[in-house]
Amino acid sequence: MNPKEEFYIGWQSKAPPGIGSQVRQTVVLLLALAIVLGILLGVAQRTIGVSVFEWGKVKSFSGILKSQPYPHLLVTRPGAKAAPATFSSYYLVKPFKFGFDADAASRLDGQKVKLKGTLIYRANQTMIEVVDGSIEPIGSPEELPHATPAVQPVSLGQRTLVGEIVDSKCYLGVMNPGQLTTHRACAIRCISGGIPPVLLVRQTNGPALYFLLVSRDGSPVNKQVLDIIAEPVEITGEVERQGELLILRADPSTYRRL
Amino acid sequence: MGVEYTSVQWNRQKRFYDFALAGGVGAFLLLFGVISKLLFPLITDEILLIRAFGAAAFVLLHVILCIGPLCRLNRRFLPLLYNRRHAGVTMAFLSLVHAVLVIITYHAGGDTNPILSIFKGSPLVGSVAGVPFQPFGFIALVILMLMAATSHDFWLANLSAPVWKSLHMLVYAAYGLLVLHVTFGVLQAEVSPIYVAITALGLVIVLGLHLTAAFKEVALDRSCNDTPGNDGFVDACALADIPEKRARIICLSGERVAIFKYDGKVSAVSNVCQHQNGPLGEGRILDGCITCPWHGYQYLPDTGASPPPFVEKVPTFNVRVKRGRVFVHPKPNPPGTRAEPGVIPVEKIELQTA
Structure with missing residues (x-):
């Protein structure tokens, strides 16, 4: 049959040869397009930086809780036991999309506490996603004088x-x-x-x-x-x-x- | 043509179509995912999936939108149109996965209802980076889901072809919304010009193909002849202009009419297939029936009715053949009404077949 006379009907078992050939070429072209675009769009993404959420790893922390300007935990740095002590500041947040309870932070402000949570960190910034109900005051307030100068x-x-x-x-x-x-x-x-x-x-x-x-x-x-x-x-x-x-x-x- | 409905009336061509469709979508998702994970191993998995499914849906929508005008420009692409609705449903599914992941990842777990949160972005204050882009995507998703849910012929029959077709023309609104969604979303975050270039190229291709096809159609409509003779019939065309078992499409009083020549007779029916408004005049007479080039729906040329047990009907037009010319009355008969075919004088048939 003259290729120009060919007529395609979807419910027939087979397409006419000329149309079938063109469709196969088109399908190959579309598959190639899918492959090229999949690679191209993947490669062209903006660089993604190094940041870590230790999801599923719950650890224990202790330190001095500070409520201002946002709740955070002052944790004594390893090897810095001699006065004046130096501290790392870990932001405290709750699970999901919530900040740490401001009222609880105010009540515990300046106290030494222990808590459980999951670390989140990027460069020199660290945060703890605190497990609900895991925070409790510990020890005595003697450590406060050490903490105070560091947080002025x-x-x-x-x-x-x-x-x-x-x-x-x-x-x-x-x-x-x-x-x-x-x-x-x-x-x-x-x-x-x-x-x-x-x-x-x-x-x-x-x-x-x-x-x-x-x-x-x-x-x-x-x-x-x-x-x-x-x-x-x-x-x-x-x-x-x-x-x-x-x-x-x-x-x-x-x-x-x- | 449907007498009873099944979820999919599978045949060889549909299987081949879906196999190629799944292969293309699968290849895109796999390659995008693997390359992203290799280049950016610390990317959050949910965000990787959001990107992969969103990009796949947007690319597939471009392919779907190009099929229509390509078929208008070259009939050899018609096999791509035959099962296009499966591509459409696949695209809607990809969009749904993208949207559900976005809602769970970005909107759930906060102080606001996740759906309301989509509309509680930053206000329009003149900053391009600040335009809330997610509502565009949400509204587009609603349209796409509505289309996917009503894609089956059951809904086509129950909503009626004009309503169904109008509903499914909303795909262009969805496309416009998704272009805005991408422009004010991912294009504000990505720095590579490749993203801008691909989006712009896609828009140019979709618009270019539609405009080219539209110009071709407008040329036909401009040839509309509205001048009837004293008997009310319009001189439509020369008999010799109609190939055997095929049609010539003319425009009468703003409506397209397909004039078929077959077996020494001439009949005219509306050019619009009752199924999905396919162009019957681009079809053929097969087994004595006008056969639509889009999905193979069939109608008897003199009555405009599908042969039993099928029930589809299109309007017919009264026809006369005189002195080698075809005359058509511009007033359509009700769908399925028999119109006496124009009879071609024997000498004309012999002359044309010689």
Whole structure:
């Protein structure tokens, strides 16, 4: 039959030879397209950084609980038993998309506690997802004098910083990648649920910097930043160091969307 | 053609179609997944799956949308159209997996209902990176699921062809929403120009093919002849312009009519197949029946009715053959109404077959 006269009917057992040949060529082309696009789109993804969530590994921790600016645990560094003691600061959060209970943190503020939880870490930032009900005070308050000097805030002056507001729990490892537009919805839920909001400042020559965001009076700003998460933003405020933590004090209404 | 409904009326061509479809989707998912895990071993598994299924669905939607205009431009692509609904349902399923994983991963476990959370993104404030892109995807998913749920011929028959067709034309709204979803979502996060280039190329191909096919169709509609003679019949075409057992499509009063020549007779029916609005005039007369080129639905040329036990019917038109020309009355008869075929004088038949 003249190929131009061929007529295809799907319910017939076989396609006419000319049409069948063309369809086979098209199918091969589409399969090749699937393979090429699968590889290309996979390779072209943005680099994904190193962050870890030790999911399923529950460990015990002890240290001094601090409630400000966001709940965190001061853990004595190994080999730093002589005074003045040095401490690592581990952010504390609850499972799922919730921050550590602020009331519980206030009650235990400054006390030595033990708790169980799962580590989340990225670069020099560490967080513990605390197992519900596992935290309890221990020991005596003698350790407090050691802790106090290490956590005194030190002002680093007024700074203007450009970065992206991320939820610290996902960015530090629970989700990878846990940043940028595609993660925004999750970051909004996490920060709305009390996870500490952090300004992530990417440096071209050096590691990324993390600034815990608080208002000028040092209060949490979770609810005020929800509309400006995962976007390029410029914030001018006072930077201070509190132990290992960098804190940026600024009125959220002055945050500038870039 | 359906008398009773089964989930899928399998045949050899459908099996081949689905085998190729599953192979293509499987190859894409596997390669994307393996390469992502090799290059980025610390990627969260849920996010890897979200990306793989979302990308597969978007790519497959492009293929699906290109099939229609390709068939308008070259009939040899029609086998791709035959079982297109299985590709559509597959695409909807891929989208559903993507969306469920997104809702579980990004929206569940927080202080807000996960579905409401989709619509509680950042407000529109002039920042491209801040445009809430997930609602676009959610609305597109609703459309796709509605289409997938009504894809079976059972729904086509019960909703009626025009309603069903209108519903399924919403795929273009879904595509538009998904282009926005991708543009304000993944394209804001990825830095490689490959993502922008592939998205733009896909849009250009889909639009280009549709526009090219549309121009071809418009040319036919512009040839519409609305001038009836004193007897109300319109001079439609020359008899010699219609190949044997095939049709010539003309436009009468804004409606396309297929004029078939067969066995020394001429009959005219609506060009629109009752099944999925396929172009009957591009079909053939097989076993005495007009056979639709899309899915093989059949109609008797003089009555416009499917042969028993099938029940589909299309409108017929009254026809006359005079002095080597075909005249058609522009007023359609009710679907399934017999119209006396125009009889070709014997000498004309001999002349044409000589």
